[in-house]
Amino acid sequence: EPEVTQTPSHQVTQMGQEVILRCVPISNHLYFYWYRQILGQKVEFLVSFYNNEISEKSEIFDDQFSVERPDGSNFTLKIRSTKLEDSAMYFCASMELTGANVLTFGAGSRLTVL
Amino acid sequence: GESVGLHLPTLSVQEGDNSIINCAYSNSASDYFIWYKQESGKGPQFIIDIRSNMDKRQGQRVTVLLNKTVKHLSLQIAATQPGDSAVYFCAESNFSGTYKYIFGTGTRLKVLA
Numbered sequence: 213e214p215e216v217t218q219t220p221s222h223q224v225t226q227m228g229q230e231v232i233l234r235c236v237p238i239s240n241h242l243y244f245y246w247y248r249q250i251l252g253q254k255v256e257f258l259v260s261f262y263n264n265e266i267s268e269k270s271e272i273f274d275d276q277f278s279v280e281r282p283d284g285s286n287f288t289l290k291i292r293s294t295k296l297e298d299s300a301m302y303f304c305a306s307m308e309l310t311g312a313n314v315l316t317f318g319a320g321s322r323l324t325v326l
Numbered sequence: 327g328e329s330v331g332l333h334l335p336t337l338s339v340q341e342g343d344n345s346i347i348n349c350a351y352s353n354s355a356s357d358y359f360i361w362y363k364q365e366s367g368k369g370p371q372f373i374i375d376i377r378s379n380m381d382k383r384q385g386q387r388v389t390v391l392l393n394k395t396v397k398h399l400s401l402q403i404a405a406t407q408p409g410d411s412a413v414y415f416c417a418e419s420n421f422s423g424t425y426k427y428i429f430g431t432g433t434r435l436k437v438l439a
Contacts, residue, residue, distance in 0.1 A: 216369075243425055252334065255370060255415060255429040268426050303369050307425065314360060315417070315427055317369035 214238040216318035218304050224324045225294055233289045233321045235304030243307040244287045245315065246279065248272065250300045258302075261287065262309075294325045334413060336434040345403040349416035349430045354397060356418035360427070361390060361401045364413045370429075373401070373414075403435075411437045 217236045225231050237244050246258040260267040261279055278290045287306075291298055301322050305315040339345045351359065357378040362370035376383045376390045376399075383390050389402040399416050413434050417427040 245427075247429075254431050255364075255417075257426055257428060260426055262425075305369075309425070312375070313358065313419075313421065313425070314372050314375060315370075316372070317362075319367075319369050 214316075216304055216306055216316055218302075218318035218321050220321055221319070222322040222324070224326065227296060227325055228293050231291045231294055231298075231323060233291075233302050233304075233323070235287045235289070235318060236285050237287055237304065237306030238308070238316060239285070240308060241306035241316070242309040243267070244279075244281070245305040245307070246289045247303040247305060247317075248300045249303065249320075255303065258289075291323075294323075296325050299323055299325045334432050334434045336436060338436045338438055339406050340438050341406060341408060343406055345401075345406045345410070345435055347401045347403075347414050347433045347435065349399040349401075349433075351397050351399060351416065351418040351430065352428070353418060353420060354394075355420050356428075358419045358421055359390070359392060359399055360417045360419075361388075361399075362415045362417060362429075363410075364415065364432075366412075370415060406435075406437050408437050408439065411435055 219234045244261040247255050249255045257270050259269040259273045280288050301320040303320045304318045360375045361373040364370045374385045374390050381392050387404045391400045413432045415432045416430045419427045
């Protein structure tokens with residue numbers, strides 16, 4: 213079964229450092245997403261991406277964050293100058309758009325900011 | 327019964343009993359709903375979906391009920407098994423908008439042997 217893959221599974225970084233989280237969406241999917249989940253809390257929408265541009269972003273997704281699809285397969289989330297409160301699980305998801313429109317999630321990248 | 331934990335409401339059920347997990351959604355314009363299951367350390371996994379033109383949909387051991395009048399969604403799990411222990415989230419979307427899915431708070435289901 214096709215799956216969304218994310219790397220790294222866990223990253224520890226110092227406050228103020230830049231972090232790049234990587235995702236390989238399912239190959240025939242057209243819509244891509246990043247979500248965040250702080251420990252024990254709900255899954256929060258960060259950004260959606262379609263046709264090589266941001267479709268929508270939440271209030272959380274400020275200038276500290278950026279997304280990119282540098283090639284035909286990868287979808288990245290960059291966090292500049294990380295803060296302690298950025299510590300969370302970051303989930304990438306993709307959607308086919310022409311089919312059932314179900315979001316398929318990756319296993320997540322745990323970010324710990326010290 | 328249900329209890330409110332530190333972070334998530336928790337539902338404890340005996341193995342073999344039926345479980346009912348509830349969700350109140352926020353946007354009356356939402357027209358598509360999904361239930362996700364999240365096991366510890368994993369990403370959310372699709373369980374079942376329903377469109378706003380339906381009020382009930384059944385899958386294998388799971389049924390979703392939609393009440394648009396009161397903006398309420400429920401997930402029924404028949405003959406609950408230990409493998410059903412997880413956190414369950416409902417997600418809503420408005421496909422006339424931007425395909426953004428908004429997740430509910432989540433409910434932790436604990437299956438007691």
